Amino acid sequence: MHTPEQIERALEQVLLRVERPGRYVGGEFNAVSKPWNSIQVRVALIFPDIYEIGMPNLGLAIFYDLLNRQPGILAERVYLPWVDMEAMLKRDGIPLFSLETKHPVSDFDVLAISIPYEQLYTNVLQVFDLSGLPLRSIERDETMPIVIAGGHACYNPEPLADFIDLFVIGEGEEAIIEIAQVVGEMKAANLSRNEQLARLAQLAGVYVPRFYEVDYQEDGVVAAIKPIREDVPFPVLKRVVPILPAPPTRFVVPNIDTVHNRAPIEIMRGCTRGCRFCHAGFVARPVRERSIDEIVMAVEDAVAQTGFEEIALLSLSSSDYTDVLNLVRTLGERFAGQRLSINLPSLRLETTSVELMESLRNNKRGGFTFAPEAATERMRNIINKSMPDRQVLEVARAVYSKGWRTIKLYFMIGHPSEKLEDVKAIADLSLAILAEGRNLHGRKATVNVSVSTFIPKPHTPFQWVPMDAIEQITAKQSLLKRELCGKGLRVSWNDPDETLLEALLSRGDRRLGSVIRRAWELGSRFDAWNEWRKHDAWVQALSEAGLDFHHYTHRTRPVDEVFPWDHIDIAVKKSFLAQDYLMSRRGETRVDCREKCFACGILPKLAIMRSKIPADAWKCPPVAPKIEPDEVSAI
Amino acid sequence: MNRLSPDEENAQNVVSGTAMPHLRYRISFGKDGPLRYCSHLDLMRVWERVLRRAGIPLVYSQGFNPRPKIQIAAGLPLGYISTCEILDIWMENDPLEPGSMLSALRLAAPQGLTINTIHLVALSEPALQSLTASACYQVTAKNSAIEPGMLEKRVRELLSQEHVWRERRGKRYDLRSLIRQVEIMPGTPLMLQMTLELSPQRGTGRPDEVLDALEIDALSAVVTRTTITFEASPDS
Incomplete structure (x- = not known):
């Protein structure tokens, strides 16, 4: 004691x-x-x-x-x-x-x-x-x-x-x-x-x-x-709060530097975009927004209570906040001249985003971040994140012309239907964006490219998809490293071993308990830290348990496979996810479900809760007649 | 380009937020408790937030990455306690009396940050770092097994030498020239008081280096800076 x-x-x-x-x-x-x-x-x-x-x-x-x-x-x-x-x-x-x-x-x-x-x-x-x-x-x-x-x-x-x-x-x-x-x-x-x-x-x-x-x-x-x-x-x-409670503002203020030195204010929870790789996009439904008044008051209070120099307005997709322009204008005016940096991450690649960031009146040192995820229309359709190609360069030009010198881009490689030419397109697009920057800022223009690797996450339409072969991932990363070198370019990527481990653990069943324990006994900890992750320990722990990576990470699953997480109900139906998975195989997309309801299942599942709040609180449109395609009706 | 009248220039400055600094305040403060483990760089950030919470509008530098204008007289190594640190801040205008600034700062200070005094100083005064001459430190060596008699001998020996050559971060320097005084205080646990140079010209003496020279474990000692003396103190 x-x-x-x-x-x-x-x-x-x-x-x-x-x-x-x-x-x-x-x-x-x-x-x-x-x-x-x-x-x-x-x-x-x-x-x-x-x-x-x-x-x-x-x-x-x-x-x-x-x-x-x-x-x-x-x-x-x-x-x-x-x-x-x-x-x-x-x-x-x-x-x-x-x-x-x-x-x-x-x-x-x-x-x-x-x-x-x-x-x-x-x-x-x-x-x-x-x-x-x-x-x-x-x-x-x-x-x-x-x-x-x-x-x-x-x-x-x-x-x-x-x-x-x-x-x-x-x-x-x-x-x-x-x-x-x-x-x-x-x-x-x-x-x-x-x-x-x-x-x-x-x-x-x-x-x-x-x-x-x-x-x-x-x-x-x-x-x-x-x-x-x-x-x-x-x-x-799953548990859901029908309406977001008032956000916390009296954050503990660290005396030492931490990874984010800021007061985070969540402006919206959930997302209606339906990007098929995105775990948060499916598990965090429905969408719930905070009012502009509530957000402005929270920011004011957080600044007074913490003295933080930076405020981050958090959500999965800021551009989708209903009255986002009004929100940033109000904040920009309210805090003008107060040396406060207000961050609005997760903006869509469109010219309106530049206008939004301009309204916040921050200094432009931090650069401008976008997540196009894929660089060809074919891949964007597969992952359901569509945007016209020419729009990308237009937006880049607008960003650089307003005084930003750095554009950060998030891409994802490793979907099994991705070809080397889709990856090459990522390099070409990044170089084209840099060229726009060079025109305006010369050698001070930079493009940071962050390339993550696809993991078929549970509860997403891609939960049936295998992870890309390690040799394929390595080949794709080498291509990017080769193409994207030189002044003004910075590329970062995930170690394929790290991706493999994350895929294993996120798709694991109960038998992984003994594997996790054994890996820990063999010295594994801080697995998110590249210098501490011990891949050999995981390989050994798996083999001692008579298991292997492949079963968890690299199989194509039949649509009727029972997953280890099937007893966890995220309120989105498995049949809806399966339908969306089959659509992706045909290159078919779905629009933002604020525009049209695709009957994902949250409304019937959470019907009692929803009956007690205003009908438009979750931004779900009136429900269309339910049509179930034959191919998934068995699930 | 047309020249502006001073009034117009002032008005423009105010509009564009580039008004000249109006006021410079000097704050004396102590650092103890949990803040003892906060580095000099982190302490600057702690201060920026204290000042923002207290509603004190600081002057910022110009350029791509504007920084608030604050200066600390002398960086205090992580692990040391102090009762006498000095900070200068430049303010855009004067919304508060020093008295109410003091209470606002005290309310906004985290545990371990003690605000002693605040007063106005002339804008024309040189940078704080260029004003300091020496500092006093009090050292409590908690776990030291050393005999008082033995320590006295070592102190005498150290002070009797003309040079004490040591190496720190790959650089050879004379520790003796940075020591003004070392005294043993009566009582237990073992206490020392030392006055060391703290000067942009002559250099800065570090108490842990003195302790090391006296073969006392610096990591288990508690070091408190008790005074910072200015070269030609304009305020006192």
């Missing part, structure tokens, strides 16, 4: 011996320390990577704000130590601790772990290990904290099913408060861990993996997923 005082004293001996000790001390402006002993339910909000990565995370900032507003609940932050500090903690027997009051993680009632991406899985085990807690859910008893997890990676919770007590599927704003309240009520009740979890499983959006079992076919494909208790939901429908 360690007291906070013991931890503080032990820390003082090691802090000057590690890199950037400001990560481990807390005490930032707006950090909340509640009196530990007079609070009933204590929640540790854990981001399983280092402070600099975890601090800017908006999800945890929302929960920190919401939970600490509740009188009977406290929330404190926990991040993973970097490897130098990890060695010190182990050497001196210091357990993982919270930043606010330096309590050991194991002293909390609830550990809420945010898992936005799959490369954090081994870090989750690291959290348990450094906290002195058993790794597996069934090995932890009622004297230990209840471990909950959420975030975008948890729409396929199966790879972590062994380790997490319960997942919140979907949006956590309401669920996390309900969970904390139920945990508080159960404190005096002397229940077993199983009984506690059975009670929590009654809350909407809560998935307790131990109450479900999975059967596999001989070839390793899932045969069926079944609940083993009658009182748990099946399938588990």
Whole structure:
């Protein structure tokens, strides 16, 4: 047992011996320390990577704000130590601790772990290990904290099913408060861990993996997923807030540099574009916008409360915000001359975007970012992100002529139907854009090209598609590296091993639990960090479990395959995704579903919720008569 | 091009936001607690945010990447505590009295940042960094097993030498020439007080280098900067 005082004293001996000790001390402006002993339910909000990565995370900032507003609940932050500090903690027997009051993680009632991406899985085990807690859910008893997890990676919770007590599927704003309240009520009740979890499983959006079992076919494909208790939901429908609650504005202001030094204000959740590769575009439906008034007030409040020099207006696709021009004009006027930089990322490649950025009156040092994703019309149709070719250069010209010198472009390679000529077109387009810049700014013009690699994500129309062959990915990357070198060009790409690992983990089933554990035992952690990822450890861990990458990442699936995540209901129908997948094979596109409803399924699934809010709150148009093509009617 | 009258020029400056700085304030502050582990560079950013929260409109540099005009007298190494840091800020106008600025700054300061005083200084004064002469440090060596008698001997020896050649970041320099005074304070735990050069001409002495020369583990010592002395202090 360690007291906070013991931890503080032990820390003082090691802090000057590690890199950037400001990560481990807390005490930032707006950090909340509640009196530990007079609070009933204590929640540790854990981001399983280092402070600099975890601090800017908006999800945890929302929960920190919401939970600490509740009188009977406290929330404190926990991040993973970097490897130098990890060695010190182990050497001196210091357990993982919270930043606010330096309590050991194991002293909390609830550990809420945010898992936005799959490369954090081994870090989750690291959290348990450094906290002195058993790794597996069934090995932890009622004297230990209840471990909950959420975030975008948890729409396929199966790879972590062994380790997490319960997942919140979907949006956590309401669920996390309900969970904390139920945990508080159960404190005096002397229940077993199983009984506690059975009670929590009654809350909407809560998935307790131990109450479900999975059967596999001989070839390793899932045969069926079944609940083993009658009182748990099946399938588990994701949690959604019908209307976005007021955004947090009293952000904790770090004393050290972090990856994003800014106040994030979410202007809209969900997206109606339907880009077929985009996980967020399907799991985050429906669209919900905040009003201009609410956003302007939030920005004002955030600046006053934090002093941040930068505000980021976050959404999946800013250009689709209904009255976006009015929003940026209002903000631009309101904050003119205040030296505030207001970021509006995720703009569409169109001339209106230049006008939008002009209205915000920022300095133009940061460059202008677009994500065309593909450079040929054929590929754009396959991924459902259409735009006319000539438009791209027109927009580039407009951007450079308004004084920006840098254009950043996001492309994606590696869809199996992509050919080398589609990749060559990416290079040609980037060079043509640079030429536009050269005309106006000479050698000061730059184009940064960021090339990611396609991963067939769960819950998307591409969930049936295999990942591209590694040799193909390497050949495509080499082509780009060869074509795009020289002054004014910068290219970045993902290591194919990293993509392979992300594909494996995002498509994994429960059998990956032992693989993750073994890879961690072999030294894997910080898998999102190129210098720390140990590909050999994963290869060895898979082979020891009698599994391989190919089954998970490189098979073409029949349309009727049962996926490990099929019991997780994102409110979009599997038959809708299948229909969209088949359309992509024919090169057919769908327009923005604000214009025309394609019956994805969210309206019937969330009908009761929607009946209580204004009809236009989700931007869904009136529903067209339902037509199901024959080819997918079997699903 | 037509010349503008001073009034017109002023009006234009105001419109385009390029008005000349009107006021320069000097703030004395302390750095302790969690901020002890914040580097000099990070501290500058902390200050920018404190000033924005306090509603103090700073003057910005011109150009592609405008920066607020603030200066700190002398960077404090990460891990040191201070009671006496000095910061100059340039303000666009004068919305607040020094008294209300002081309370606004105190409200806006994070844990570990203590605002001691604030006062107006002449715009014409030279840059802060060029004004400093020396600094005093108090050192508490917590885990030191060294005998007081032995330490006294080492201090005497160090101060009696004409040169103490050392290397830091690959550069050879004379530590002795940067030491004005080292004194042992009575009592336990072991305490030292030292006055070191802090001068753009003569160089800057680092307490950890002195501790190292005295064979005291600098990483387990608590170092507090207690005074910064100016060359020819115009304000005192």
